[in-house]
Every structure is written in C-alpha cells, then in structure tokens.
Amino acid sequence: MTGLHERHLAVSPEWLALYYRRPLELTHGEGRHVWDADGNRYLDFFGGILTTMTAHALPEVTKAVAEQAGRIIHSSTLYLNRPMVEMAERIATLSGIPDARVFFTTSGTEANDTALLLATAYRRSNQILAMRNSYHGRSFSTVSITGNQAWSPTSLSPLQTLYVHGGVRGRGPYAELSDERFIQACVADLEDLLGHTRRPAALIAEPIQGVGGFTSPPDGLFAAFREVLDRHGVLWISDEVQTGWGRTGEHFWGWQAHAQHGPPDILTFAKGIGNGMSVGGVVARAEVMNCLDANSISTFGGSPITMAASLANLSYLLEHDLQGNARRVGGLLIERLRGIAAGSPAVREVRGRGLMIGIELVRPGTDEADPEAAAAVLEAARAGGLLIGKGGGHNTSVLRIAPPLTLTVAEAEEGAAILADALHAAG
Known part of the structure; x- marks a missing residue:
C-alpha cells in the first residue's frame, strides 16, 4: 500500500x-x-x-483557462457573465429545444437535481418515472430515481419513483422479442403503469445507460413513449450527461435516435463539455424553466473559467x-x-x-x-x-x-x- x-x-x-x-x-x-x-x-x-x-x-482549452484565470476566475450568477451567456446561446441553439433557456451547474448530479425541481414544480407532482438499471447521480433526489441498487444507498426520498421497462435490450422479460415487439411491450407497460397512478411529473431517461453498462433500447422507444407521455401530460427529461456532444457518433445528442416527435422537454448535460472542468447544466423551454416562483442563483455554476474552457472545447469539437x-x-x-x-x-x-x-x-x-x-x-x-x-x-x-x-x-x-x-x- x-x-x-x-x-x-x-x-x-x-x-x-x-x-x-x-x-x-x-x-x-x-x-x-x-x-x-x-x-x-x-x-x-x-x-x-x-x-x-x-x-x-488540449492546447486550445488550457490556453482559454489560463487567459481567463489571468482576468477573473469567479463572479457568481449575481453579475453578468459574458462567457456564460455566449455558452448558453450556443447550447440553446444546439439543443433543438424551442425558446430554450439554459441554467449551468457544476455536475451532472446537480443538473438532474435541477431538472427534477423544474419538472415537479411545473407539473405540481412529486411522482417521477425512471428506467430500470438507470443512474442519475449521487444527491438525495437523484439516488431516489436511480434504478440500479448498487448506486442507490437509501430508499428514503422526497419523490415517489416508478420504474418502467426499456433501458436494457438484452436482458429481462422482453429480451427475446424483436425490436418492434420489444417497443410495443415497453409502451404497453408504460400505459398500464400510468393507468394505476396519479399523473407523474416526468420520465427521466438516459438514451444510453452509462453506469448501467452502456445498454440502450431500440431506436424509437422514447419517441413511442413520448406519444403516451404527451397524452398524459408527463414531461420527458433526457439525461445526456454521458451521451451528449457527439460521443455516439450517429447523433449529437442521444435523444436524436428517438426524434420522431422532436426534442425532450428538458435536457441535462455535464461531463465532457468542460473537458475536465466542472460543468453541468439544464436546458428547457422557457415556460418550464421559468416556472419557479422563488429566487435562485448559482455560486459556481457557469463560472467564467469553466465557461471559457467549455467554449474552447465546444469550438474544437465542432471545427474538427x-x-x-x-x-x-x-x-x-x-x-x-x-x-x-x-x-x-x-x-x-x-x-x-x-x-x-x-x-x-x-x-x-x-x-x-x-x-x-x-x-x-x-x-x-x-x-x-x-x-x-x-x-x-x-x-x-x-x-x-x-x-x-x-x-x-x-x-x-x-x-x-x-x-x-x-x-x-x-x-
């Protein structure tokens, strides 16, 4: 040792x-x-x-960090922050969400926590739908929507969480079905669940489950879910903490493999966009983001130095x-x-x-x-x-x-x- x-x-x-x-x-x-x-x-x-x-x-990122550190490292969201506004503008456009608003955090856990706050306040419900085998963070609220026992240390929760099928294609009761029948079975499970509960606030889902072992459903599952969710007035939160920014190759966001009915209501991101700096965030259309009726700030979210790194990193990613x-x-x-x-x-x-x-x-x-x-x-x-x-x-x-x-x-x-x-x- x-x-x-x-x-x-x-x-x-x-x-x-x-x-x-x-x-x-x-x-x-x-x-x-x-x-x-x-x-x-x-x-x-x-x-x-x-x-x-x-x-x-990466020289472009280290240079941006050094230059910003030489000017000012921190200010908080109580002051105008040019790098944060510039980064928010770029993410709002890239997200595909109409009339998007962006709130920056310091981690994926905090981003998902914020998404849960928004969804439950907007829908006035503390019920959340989540996927079996999922992982969404380590805070008190996010462990309570994590469908992976190894990463959920307590059953105590401010939320009532209900878990649906679909995150794991190769195991479970529907594993032997064709892709088409797999989607049909998962949709039927969702419909049945919604028929036995009060209206949930949202479904949160990773397009590809990260901690769960890089499992994913057939393309189109979340689009099929979306039809059901919209009928029941349930929001869709896409957890893009691991799948975002082009990592899957085929799409810039993981949700785009399920895009028949457009973007999610709320999108969360973190990890790779800072290339090592602590950056996370939430994107939502304005009426959802603006639903909170109390003041809020972020001391460290969207700090000048993390935004400078993210801007340089995003530019490099897109240009190359x-x-x-x-x-x-x-x-x-x-x-x-x-x-x-x-x-x-x-x-x-x-x-x-x-x-x-x-x-x-x-x-x-x-x-x-x-x-x-x-x-x-x-x-x-x-x-x-x-x-x-x-x-x-x-x-x-x-x-x-x-x-x-x-x-x-x-x-x-x-x-x-x-x-x-x-x-x-x-x-």
Whole structure:
C-alpha cells in the first residue's frame, strides 16, 4: 500500500471507491495518454468517466483557462457573465429545444437535481418515472430515481419513483422479442403503469445507460413513449450527461435516435463539455424553466473559467468534426472488439455506438454475470498499459470503453490488442 493510499483511507469515506488492487495516482496527461506517479504511461480509454472528452492537455482549452484565470476566475450568477451567456446561446441553439433557456451547474448530479425541481414544480407532482438499471447521480433526489441498487444507498426520498421497462435490450422479460415487439411491450407497460397512478411529473431517461453498462433500447422507444407521455401530460427529461456532444457518433445528442416527435422537454448535460472542468447544466423551454416562483442563483455554476474552457472545447469539437471521428473510429473499434469477443467464451456481448462501448462478461457456458472477471480484465488491461472502466446493473460485469473523441485509428487498434491480451490473461 502506497503512502498516498494510506493517507486517502485515513481521511476518506469507506464508500469512496478506488479502481485497482494498487490504486493509481495520475499525474499528467497529453492527448489520449496519461502518466502515473511511477512514470508509467497508459492509453486512456475512460477519460475520467467520460469527462476528458476531447483530449488531455488540449492546447486550445488550457490556453482559454489560463487567459481567463489571468482576468477573473469567479463572479457568481449575481453579475453578468459574458462567457456564460455566449455558452448558453450556443447550447440553446444546439439543443433543438424551442425558446430554450439554459441554467449551468457544476455536475451532472446537480443538473438532474435541477431538472427534477423544474419538472415537479411545473407539473405540481412529486411522482417521477425512471428506467430500470438507470443512474442519475449521487444527491438525495437523484439516488431516489436511480434504478440500479448498487448506486442507490437509501430508499428514503422526497419523490415517489416508478420504474418502467426499456433501458436494457438484452436482458429481462422482453429480451427475446424483436425490436418492434420489444417497443410495443415497453409502451404497453408504460400505459398500464400510468393507468394505476396519479399523473407523474416526468420520465427521466438516459438514451444510453452509462453506469448501467452502456445498454440502450431500440431506436424509437422514447419517441413511442413520448406519444403516451404527451397524452398524459408527463414531461420527458433526457439525461445526456454521458451521451451528449457527439460521443455516439450517429447523433449529437442521444435523444436524436428517438426524434420522431422532436426534442425532450428538458435536457441535462455535464461531463465532457468542460473537458475536465466542472460543468453541468439544464436546458428547457422557457415556460418550464421559468416556472419557479422563488429566487435562485448559482455560486459556481457557469463560472467564467469553466465557461471559457467549455467554449474552447465546444469550438474544437465542432471545427474538427469529432462526432464524425467518433462514428468512424468507434465503428472500427467496435468491429475489432467483436472479432476478439468471438474467440472468448467469457464475452456475452459487445455493444455500443461511436466511442461509447460496453463489453459484458459472463461465466463461460452461462448467462450469469461475472464481476470477478471484469475486475481481472481491468487489472490486466492496466498491466498492459490501458485504462478502462466497468459498470453494469448485473454486478458490475461490463467493461466500459469511452476514449477521448480525438482517438486515432492506430490508438484504437493498440487498445483493442491490449484488451484482447487482457481478456485472454483474465480468462
């Protein structure tokens, strides 16, 4: 045990998880690589939980941060803030939500918490619909709408949460159905649920479930849900904390795979847009955003320095078509990983879109999740010079792969080769 690890244990909560038997201290990064305190170099396929979205030490972002820090770092929302207004204008346009208003927070948890406040105030209901296997944050309200027991430490809640089917395509009672019949069954479940409860305020859903193991429904499910929700006067909140900004390759937002009936009523974002800076936020049409009848501010949300970083990061992402790169390089990586998985009895499925990929592990010859194997592959990948994540609603048995969106073909091939060796070593 390192000295820093001992110090960490002495002052940190026991529930503050660390990866690896020998926890890693990262000291610096560049591009798609990071270095630890011992000087080891790693290819980063997790980006600080999908947060280093563009690249480590991206010059455009570090320059913007340094220049803004030289002027003023903080002011709060009590003063006009040019970088915040400029960023809000860009996000409002990109969101697709008409007459959009944007409120900045410091995290995805806080963004989802704010969305719940807006929805419940607007609809005057404390009932929320959420997806099974979901994750929406660690605050008191967001753990109460998280449909993943491993990440929901209390059943106490200010909300009444009802969970619907649809977030996991390959497991559960509808897994054997065709995509069309799967959607029909999930819609019927939603209709039945709404027939037995008072009107909920909103449905909150991740287009691709992140902590849940990068699972997703067939395209069009949330559009079909939207028809039902609109009839019942229920808002749709799209949690884009992990799926936003082009990571899926096919779309800029995850909701656009379900876009037959237009954008969600409320959209939440965070993680990658700050490329490591603490940025989150909520987008909603004006009548929803303006429904609160009390004063509010944010001390740190939309700070000048985080907005400067986000503006530079968003400009770089759009100017270099990183969504297109995620589609092209991510597609190659998924096919390469599926080829590797075909030779491994421990791999149940390789799934994902763009640079958001999950590898689900099971005990060979069964459909039983194998979290021990996932932990072993994580260790073996690190030994080979690759950092990945893990998750999944079935005992954390899914390897999560989400590199920065500037990933090159050569780096994708390198990472896939290391993963192949790690799967072999762990199996």
